[in-house]
């Protein structure tokens with residue numbers, strides 16, 4: 001195994017151990033926040049943070065892993081490589097870093113995108129006091145996305161419904177209806193929840209604890225599942241033309257994509273985790289992006305999400321079928337083998353470099 005790939009983990013506890021060891025060796029200041037649930041092995045679960053730089057460093061680089069649970073293998077591996085390659089020591093004067101590992105530790109440990117409440121964290125940061133966003137497309141196909149039985153007959157019937165929706169609205173229209181987020185089916189997929197989750201409350205505390213003195217924050221939230229194998233798409237936050245988006249363009253150049261502008265592989269989503277930064281650190285200038293790595297074709301990735309959802313609502317995680325499904329899900333969000341891991345780190349190194357340069361421009 002290559003040195004780079006060796007820093008990528010085999011499961012959540014392995015990832016946490018690798019992260020904590022690398023963070024300790026780099027001399028960062030550590031904090032851990034315990035999630036109220038346990039992992040499949042009975043182990044405790046944590047959102048762990050490590051901070052580098054002076055307490056009042058004006059510029060703060062922020063890296064985040066596992067907003068979408070199982071996608072955390074990617075961000076975790078990138079962070080450990082950054083730590084092990086001397087990232088903290090190379091930060092310019094006045095620039096610190098905050099690494100947030102296990103934003104959704106439950107999903108990470110259980111090989112799910114969602115958290116302990118079946119909630120997609122990147123749809124949970126809306127204002128729950130207001131009416132939730134509507135998604136009529138999802139309601140139309142909800143039963144087909146979450147069939148009670150995982151049999152050939154049931155799946156063929158469900159596929160007809162999805163195909164006919166795609167014929168009417170296009171393949172990307174179908175992707176938008178499924179992945180755009182929904183607040184009506186709590187046992188469905190891409191469910192945003194009806195109140196702030198544990199991760200939502202906890203990351204807000206992290207931001208207040210660690211970033212109160214920051215003047216500029218440059219954040220990279222690691223994701224997987226969309227785009228060509230191993231390619232890291234830099235997805236901008238907000239609408240093109242807004243000051244925050246213009247700043248993202250200045251940092252990342254023409255490669256920056258925009259769901260709102262129709263140039264991203266991602267559908268438009270609202271209520272994402274990184275929305276919390278400008279809310280909890282209002283005095284800092286915030287420049288945040290998602291770094292989205294491709295794995296497998298979108299239909300396979302969505303199939304993995306459906307299987308996982310079916311398994312947790314109607315199946316048995318510990319059965320042979322359950323184990324087979326989990327392996328399928330893990331591979332769709334964390335492809336095995338050194339090649340993908342090496343592509344992830346090479347791109348992460350490049351994008352982190354741009355963020356650090358942007359913070360100091």
Ligand SMILES: [Zn+2]
Nearest residue numbers: 068071223224
């Ligand atoms: Zn994601």
